[in-house]
Amino acid sequence: DGMNILFIVVDDLRPVLGCYGDKLVKSPNIDQLASQSIVFTNAYAQQAVCAPSRVSFLTGRRPDTTRLYDFYSYWRVHAGNYSTMPQYFKENGYVTLSVGKVFHPGVSSNHSDDYPYSWSIPPFHPSTEKYENDKTCRGKDGKLYANLVCPVDVTEMPSGTLPDIQSTEEAIRLLNVMKTNKQKFFLAVGYHKPHIPLRYPQEFLKLYPLENMTLAPDPWVPAKLPSVAYNPWTDIRQRDDVKALNVSFPYGPLPDGFQRQIRQSYYAAVSYLDVQVGLLLNALDDVGLSNSTIVVFTADHGWSLGEHGEWAKYSNFDVATRVPLMFYVPGMTTSSVSQGERVFPYLDPFSHILRLVPQGQSKKAVELVSLFSTLAELAGLQVPPVCPETSFHVALCTEGASIVRYFNTSEDKVEEEKDGCDNTYRCFNEEPVAFSQYPRPADTPQWNSDKPRLKDIRIMGYSMRTIAYRYTVWVGFNPSIFHANFEDIHAGELYMVETDPNQDYNIYNSTSHG
Numbered sequence: 001d002g003m004n005i006l007f008i009v010v011d012d013l014r015p016v017l018g019c020y021g022d023k024l025v026k027s028p029n030i031d032q033l034a035s036q037s038i039v040f041t042n043a044y045a046q047q048a049v050c051a052p053s054r055v056s057f058l059t060g061r062r063p064d065t066t067r068l069y070d071f072y073s074y075w076r077v078h079a080g081n082y083s084t085m086p087q088y089f090k091e092n093g094y095v096t097l098s099v100g101k102v103f104h105p106g107v108s109s110n111h112s113d114d115y116p117y118s119w120s121i122p123p124f125h126p127s128t129e130k131y132e133n134d135k136t137c138r139g140k141d142g143k144l145y146a147n148l149v150c151p152v153d154v155t156e157m158p159s160g161t162l163p164d165i166q167s168t169e170e171a172i173r174l175l176n177v178m179k180t181n182k183q184k185f186f187l188a189v190g191y192h193k194p195h196i197p198l199r200y201p202q203e204f205l206k207l208y209p210l211e212n213m214t215l216a217p218d219p220w221v222p223a224k225l226p227s228v229a230y231n232p233w234t235d236i237r238q239r240d241d242v243k244a245l246n247v248s249f250p251y252g253p254l255p256d257g258f259q260r261q262i263r264q265s266y267y268a269a270v271s272y273l274d275v276q277v278g279l280l281l282n283a284l285d286d287v288g289l290s291n292s293t294i295v296v297f298t299a300d301h302g303w304s305l306g307e308h309g310e311w312a313k314y315s316n317f318d319v320a321t322r323v324p325l326m327f328y329v330p331g332m333t334t335s336s337v338s339q340g341e342r343v344f345p346y347l348d349p350f351s352h353i354l355r356l357v358p359q360g361q362s363k364k365a366v367e368l369v370s371l372f373s374t375l376a377e378l379a380g381l382q383v384p385p386v387c388p389e390t391s392f393h394v395a396l397c398t399e400g401a402s403i404v405r406y407f408n409t410s411e412d413k414v415e416e417e418k419d420g421c422d423n424t425y426r427c428f429n430e431e432p433v434a435f436s437q438y439p440r441p442a443d444t445p446q447w448n449s450d451k452p453r454l455k456d457i458r459i460m461g462y463s464m465r466t467i468a469y470r471y472t473v474w475v476g477f478n479p480s481i482f483h484a485n486f487e488d489i490h491a492g493e494l495y496m497v498e499t500d501p502n503q504d505y506n507i508y509n510s511t512s513h514g
Helices: 028-034 050-059 085-091 127-131 163-181 202-207 256-286 368-378
Strands: 004-010 038-044 095-100 149-152 185-191 198-201 293-299 322-328 360-367 434-440 459-465 469-478 483-496
Touching: 004 256, 028 256, 028 293, 028 322, 038 434, 050 085, 050 368, 085 095, 085 185, 085 368, 095 163, 127 163, 149 202, 149 256, 163 185, 163 256, 185 256, 198 202, 198 256, 202 256, 256 293, 293 368, 322 368, 360 368, 360 434, 459 483
Parallel strands: 004 185, 004 293, 038 360, 095 185, 149 198
Antiparallel strands: 038 322, 293 322, 434 459, 459 469, 469 483
8 A cells, every 4th residue: 555656658669578488679778677466468558559458558548438539628627627646646635647658649638638637747748749740850862851760860860869768767756756755656757768759869779670570470451351441650750761652551561671671670669678678767766766666668550561551550459459468566466575675777678689578477357447446545545436338427426446456367267256246337247358448530540530529420330359359340420419320330340369360351241250
């Protein structure tokens, strides 16, 4: 009880990490965290795009309750005055701090990252964030471009730094302040990379020689993929280097060589991120707080790297919805740490090749919407009540049940026992399910299919993922009354995980699974 919380959320990070079994990536610091944590291998975001996902897990409500499917509304005004996870910790005596991208900046967090409701002091944003989409990538001709693939010399960058480096420095500064003031804290640190542009210090390319990079295992558009399910990756088409390839819309494949370069830069950006996480956790050791701080590490959603001929997020596939999720709880996921003992010594990805395995692993399908209640339970706070079916008028409740009950992974083997129906409408005695959804403006790919504005949404794809399958239905949706019509099915998808782990063979229309 009464532990600090360090909440690390990464933008667009799919689980390409050593602790998730990726053989190519170099992620020793995140793997070291995993070796002291419970790692969830089937964790899913509720919508595979930044603002809706973040507002969902920070409020503990699903997108149909936050009514945010795009970037252009603030839930407190547009849906209901819902309390957030950091707000709840703040009201329970914690100093709450936000560094980097935690809430999605802009309208969806009231141009203030929901300050002062959620945070004790105004959130920190790195000063160099504003250059993210500028022409800072040096092309072969020596000129500067706004590229997708953008390894850089950090000394040539504005202020000689990058946003995530600044965020790490600020987070470390705040850890020192909290230690000095002996204040209980909830510190959220939001890292930008591997979000596009893939802009990172160029030395990380050395870790991934191009000849070692493969294409996605399934780089083609599946034959039975309903057109409504496809996302045409409009955002990457707008980058200078992709524009120059003149690829046809919406399906035209990127050249193999360029696909490898994107994959190489995504991996390089992950190793750059790993260094930031390593420095941050090392600082937690330095201030002597590793034995009294819960660490959570996750992402807002994944990112396709050529699977199904798709790039970016904006879909219901595992590659877009699945995220890393791990919890380090001193004395629970590891034996108690004695004062001054180092838990997280910094590991250099250029020299460390040790393969660390997770402390504990759960295969249960879990959702980010459960973070609020899970962290409340871990911190010994009262867990917010389960929301009633309609909860627009309820300030404090949650639509995601705490997953602390899955932390003892030996129980993964036995049947879920005695859980029963201990609340109004969710029974826990069945196999858990993770729900995701994605809106579309039309049945076929349009220029705005990836990010339709609320008024243009005509179809909502609701997707459920169990251990055994992913099942999705695309149904008619009326944005003016937020109504999904399940009588009006536009398309369906069914993928069996065991025989089709990459979700390439849609058997929705096969009678055997009727």
